[in-house]
Amino acid sequence: MNLSHLKPGERGTIVAFTDLEMSVKLMEMGCLPGEMVEVERYAPLGDPMAIRVAGYQLCLRKDEASVIIIT
Amino acid sequence: MNQKIGNFPGITVDKKVGYCKLTPDLQAEITDLPGTYSLYPKSKDESIVFQVLADHQNSSHPDMIVVVADATNLRRNLLLYSQVADLNLPVVLALNMTDMATKEGIHIDVDKLSAKLGVQVVPISARSNKGLKELKQAIANITPIATQEKGADMKVLAGSAIDDVKALVGTDNDYYALQLLHQHETLDCYTHQYEEFETIERTHHFESSKLQAAETIARYKHLGTILSDVIEDTGAAKKFVQSDRIDAILTNRFWGFFIFLSILLFVFNAIFSWAAYPMDLIEESFAWLTSFGHEHLPAGVLTDLLLDGVVAGLGGIVIFIPQIAILFAFISILEDTGYMARVTFMMDKIMRKFGLSGRSVVPMIGSLACAVPSIMSARTIESWKDRIITIMVAPLVSCSARLPVYTLLISLIIPNEKVLGFISLQALTLMAMYLISIVAAMVVAFVMKFIIKAKEKSYFIMELPVYRMPRWKNVLFTMYEKSKTFVLEAGKVIIAISIVLWVLASYGPSDKFEAIEKKYDRIELQQDSMKISTLERDKSAEKLENSYAGILGQTIEPVIRPLGFDWKIGIALITSFAAREAFVGTMATIYSVDGGADNEGTIRDKMRVAVDAHTGLPLFTFATGFSLMLFYAFAMQCMSTVAVVYRETKTWKWPLIQTAYMTVLAYVASLIAYQILK
Numbered sequence: 001m002n003l004s005h006l007k008p009g010e011r012g013t014i015v016a017f018t019d020l021e022m023s024v025k026l027m028e029m030g031c032l033p034g035e036m037v038e039v040e041r042y043a044p045l046g047d048p049m050a051i052r053v054a055g056y057q058l059c060l061r062k063d064e065a066s067v068i069i070i071t
Numbered sequence: 072m073n074q075k076i077g078n079f080p081g082i083t084v085d086k087k088v089g090y091c092k093l094t095p096d097l098q099a100e101i102t103d104l105p106g107t108y109s110l111y112p113k114s115k116d117e118s119i120v121f122q123v124l125a126d127h128q129n130s131s132h133p134d135m136i137v138v139v140a141d142a143t144n145l146r147r148n149l150l151l152y153s154q155v156a157d158l159n160l161p162v163v164l165a166l167n168m169t170d171m172a173t174k175e176g177i178h179i180d181v182d183k184l185s186a187k188l189g190v191q192v193v194p195i196s197a198r199s200n201k202g203l204k205e206l207k208q209a210i211a212n213i214t215p216i217a218t219q220e221k222g223a224d225m226k227v228l229a230g231s232a233i234d235d236v237k238a239l240v241g242t243d244n245d246y247y248a249l250q251l252l253h254q255h256e257t258l259d260c261y262t263h264q265y266e267e268f269e270t271i272e273r274t275h276h277f278e279s280s281k282l283q284a285a286e287t288i289a290r291y292k293h294l295g296t297i298l299s300d301v302i303e304d305t306g307a308a309k310k311f312v313q314s315d316r317i318d319a320i321l322t323n324r325f326w327g328f329f330i331f332l333s334i335l336l337f338v339f340n341a342i343f344s345w346a347a348y349p350m351d352l353i354e355e356s357f358a359w360l361t362s363f364g365h366e367h368l369p370a371g372v373l374t375d376l377l378l379d380g381v382v383a384g385l386g387g388i389v390i391f392i393p394q395i396a397i398l399f400a401f402i403s404i405l406e407d408t409g410y411m412a413r414v415t416f417m418m419d420k421i422m423r424k425f426g427l428s429g430r431s432v433v434p435m436i437g438s439l440a441c442a443v444p445s446i447m448s449a450r451t452i453e454s455w456k457d458r459i460i461t462i463m464v465a466p467l468v469s470c471s472a473r474l475p476v477y478t479l480l481i482s483l484i485i486p487n488e489k490v491l492g493f494i495s496l497q498a499l500t501l502m503a504m505y506l507i508s509i510v511a512a513m514v515v516a517f518v519m520k521f522i523i524k525a526k527e528k529s530y531f532i533m534e535l536p537v538y539r540m541p542r543w544k545n546v547l548f549t550m551y552e553k554s555k556t557f558v559l560e561a562g563k564v565i566i567a568i569s570i571v572l573w574v575l576a577s578y579g580p581s582d583k584f585e586a587i588e589k590k591y592d593r594i595e596l597q598q599d600s601m602k603i604s605t606l607e608r609d610k611s612a613e614k615l616e617n618s619y620a621g622i623l624g625q626t627i628e629p630v631i632r633p634l635g636f637d638w639k640i641g642i643a644l645i646t647s648f649a650a651r652e653a654f655v656g657t658m659a660t661i662y663s664v665d666g667g668a669d670n671e672g673t674i675r676d677k678m679r680v681a682v683d684a685h686t687g688l689p690l691f692t693f694a695t696g697f698s699l700m701l702f703y704a705f706a707m708q709c710m711s712t713v714a715v716v717y718r719e720t721k722t723w724k725w726p727l728i729q730t731a732y733m734t735v736l737a738y739v740a741s742l743i744a745y746q747i748l749k
Contacts (some may be wrong), residue, residue: 055144
């Protein structure tokens, strides 16, 4: 399952990424494999989304969240 | 060093230099670099960081580095530290927002951290000025040789390629060599060795993204072990409670946009109503100054130049200080609290439909103040296409220089009445002008989305900062700084234009002027003294019409007549080509010259009674006024913007396309508006 499938309040642990280039950017921002993520909310129009990861709040588009594989 | 700051990235988009006395006899030059999460840049502003650190010949190459890390999120912030430290320049680590961290229940063992990293670590709070003395002391104490422990072993990742680069550029630093291999394409100082770098990449099958990923993982792993017994977080759970509560309202599915629009309406209403009193005061003072001057100074060319040229032009600038100060106060509060980041978050989906990104919102909102810094702040937009489109449409958003034009014209054509008892009709019209300009920007962006070909995928990964109270000192500083810049920058241009204009409006081909003098001398001899005052006015009006400025205005009149403009407005259009704020000054100068000896009253009064020479009806009708506002809304009347677009895109192609499309848009919009409304 990927991150964009979660509903607000749901959590998961990052396992892998499906896009290498995007993974570099995400990891620099603290989205590392093994890290716990929680979906905080979606923007009023349903995209992008705000997630809680590595002790702060990050916003990203659903497209980008879909490269993050979680369990 | 005072500097504009904000509660989100993208405030500092270029290096800024300041000076600081560390000890009584040690002065330091400080270069502030744009904030970044990593030395691998994701956008143009972030690439400046490694450019400065890579170029040893550059004058801004530092002797030592202060890495400022946010203590409330230390692990992620230390990623950049560990990269910078591996470049082996002397480093001091400043832990910012330590007071905030303590409040959130985060305890950091500074001494242990310092021992483990091998550098001086200074807890500070820039917000409340804590620890700055200690930081200065630490900088003064720095040893010329770097003391830090290595953050990660690069040899394991790409050993042989690193050795080749080290031999090529003559460095003994592994990480510097690796960074060069990753980034040499964008470093001006290494472009001459492009082929050599490419050869090394080929022979060692160098895969940039893969290595960056491996490096990031290695660094975080190392940081994890360092921080394990240094940091104690007892408040992680409750840290975001308050911010979450605010977000639940401000980014609410139903209320989010409504609140955003209400805030905008409130800001525009404030610009109009709060500024009204100081503006009236300034306007009256200048009118008084002019008439006082005319009474007490010896009559002559110099007095006329001073009063009708310089003072009239100056009055046209000073009067807008209250509005500009209020606008910037609000922008800086919205940025500082973290709300602007939420606006970006909420708007991304809409903006994307128009070929922009959520990040474009910041330059677009910034353009409400001035397009020049906003076009520079577009550097934070990662995707090239998003960035170009943002730059192309940003000048369409009504900037503070249009504010004088709008306010003057609105006060002439819109009655000062209230709607629903509390919203001023004039403020509503002003907001409508801003909305029209924003809609125009979106439409143009939408068209460009299909014309411009994209090279790479656009993306939007951004930190949402915790809500904080605005720093009032910072708000005041921004108000002062922006007003000062406006007065000085716009002032220089406007005073120069005012003087040139006064000369052009007061003198003309000598044969024509002599003919006018003779004609009125003759009339004067025949008439009794009662009528001389109106005679003076007719004479100066005729002189203006035959002056160089008048001739210039009349030359372009056939072109602008269909828009409802006469030759006097034509003169203003010409002077506004350099900077649109020259409009008010030009109007002031022209109507002062026009008024002749009769110099009482404000610009507004003079314009209100202005009459169209062709029809004999009042010149500033609703149709003409609205058409003129549309023209100023869309036309590219700003040399600084043209210059900054050239600088940011590094080609004349974009500024030329921009000027062309904006001119066409302005002309067509005004034409349609006037022909329908007249």
